[in-house]
Amino acid sequence: MELKKQDLNVAIVGATGAVGGKILEKLVERQFPAKSIKMLASKRSAGSKIIVEGKNYIVEETVPESFEGIDIAFFSAGGSISQTFAHEAVKRGAIVIDNTSAFRMDADIPLVVPEVNADELNRHNGIIANPNCSTIQMVTALKAIKEKFGINRIIVSTYQAVSGAGAEAIEELSEQSLQMDSRTDIKAVLLPSASAEKHYPIAFNVIPQIDLFDESGYTLEELKMMNETKKIFADEKIAVAATCVRLPVVTGHSESVYIELNREDVSVEDIRSAIKTTPGVVIQDDPSSQLYPMPLYAEGKDEVFVGRIRKDPTQPTGFHMWIVSDNLLKGAALNSVQIAEELIK
Ligand SMILES: NC(=O)C1=CN([C@@H]2O[C@H](COP(=O)(O)OP(=O)(O)OC[C@H]3O[C@@H](n4cnc5c(N)ncnc54)[C@H](OP(=O)(O)O)[C@@H]3O)[C@@H](O)[C@H]2O)C=CC1
Numbered sequence: 001m002e003l004k005k006q007d008l009n010v011a012i013v014g015a016t017g018a019v020g021g022k023i024l025e026k027l028v029e030r031q032f033p034a035k036s037i038k039m040l041a042s043k044r045s046a047g048s049k050i051i052v053e054g055k056n057y058i059v060e061e062t063v064p065e066s067f068e069g070i071d072i073a074f075f076s077a078g079g080s081i082s083q084t085f086a087h088e089a090v091k092r093g094a095i096v097i098d099n100t101s102a103f104r105m106d107a108d109i110p111l112v113v114p115e116v117n118a119d120e121l122n123r124h125n126g127i128i129a130n131p132n133c134s135t136i137q138m139v140t141a142l143k144a145i146k147e148k149f150g151i152n153r154i155i156v157s158t159y160q161a162v163s164g165a166g167a168e169a170i171e172e173l174s175e176q177s178l179q180m181d182s183r184t185d186i187k188a189v190l191l192p193s194a195s196a197e198k199h200y201p202i203a204f205n206v207i208p209q210i211d212l213f214d215e216s217g218y219t220l221e222e223l224k225m226m227n228e229t230k231k232i233f234a235d236e237k238i239a240v241a242a243t244c245v246r247l248p249v250v251t252g253h254s255e256s257v258y259i260e261l262n263r264e265d266v267s268v269e270d271i272r273s274a275i276k277t278t279p280g281v282v283i284q285d286d287p288s289s290q291l292y293p294m295p296l297y298a299e300g301k302d303e304v305f306v307g308r309i310r311k312d313p314t315q316p317t318g319f320h321m322w323i324v325s326d327n328l329l330k331g332a333a334l335n336s337v338q339i340a341e342e343l344i345k
């Protein structure tokens, strides 16, 4: 499908959500060549107004006809909405960039992080999948290391912010936090979370569950990381194991990542040099000045930050590192907009 660069009609499905709002901001900030941007959500939000850089955008209900004349449709309204409307959009001539997990593992749908596998865009049939937020920041940071030295195995533990569970979860964390003072019995006061991990309060807590469990004992979030990494790296043999954890941070996912390389002769300096070659990846790593990435400082930034790079003292091919990025930006909205930019290059 050919896209003319200067006169694109764009739609955002899920425009009132945590990710959809950031997609609009990124399109405006990066001066995406859009003639029009249609804001779509559920019937509940129809008629509401979103203002970005002084311009008003009126939200409309999403129906199949919403996609008449649309060139690019960004979807971030949940998997079931993508299942219902993505093919309707493609049928009407749009290219869909889908932020949900609905199509990510379909063999004929590219799963793209532009810095890693932009060439996959050449084989799309109308739908392109944007990976899981935790997966995106990890593969972006590891891409050059993998290319240069080969990676056999990845073991990752995540520390994920509540904004990953949507706008409602952000509200919930601040409401629960405000109920507290030092004398409060937390468990007696805090109400269970409304986000995916429903049973427990998130304020002043750490929850080792994101999304549902499957029969293997892993959660769906963990399985997404494990499977999507193999697909993006086009490497079925790479061993990936994940533990995904939610904590009371508003925005910015952090990851403790352990990798085993194919070779023993690689130094920390070699790893740093490789990482630096990937655009958008920044090393923040100086123990002597307590410099390392943190979500509080990554929020609002486009980059993926890497620090705490260490050689495993017990295994000559092993390295540890700490990877942080804004889950709503590189983890979702920015990556989607970068995909659209690649398409019109
Ligand atoms: N947050 C993140 O870090 C990431 C999120 N994603 C994916 O993006 C999607 C949205 O996430 P997020 O923005 O965090 O979620 P939010 O809960 O913040 O937003 C959900 C959005 O979906 C819209 N919506 C709900 N029902 C419908 C419907 N029937 N028709 C049309 N729109 C509807 C909502 O509109 P309304 O206001 O009208 O209810 C709202 O705009 C999820 O599928 C998630 O998997 C992917 C990667 C990362």
Ligand SMILES: N[C@@H](CC(=O)OP(=O)(O)O)C(=O)O
Pocket (backbone or CB within 6 Å): 099, 100, 101, 131, 132, 133, 160, 161, 163, 164, 165, 210, 211, 221, 224, 327
């Ligand atoms: N599950 C992620 C965000 C997300 O929505 O991911 P996915 O699109 O893979 O369901 C989080 O909670 O941080």
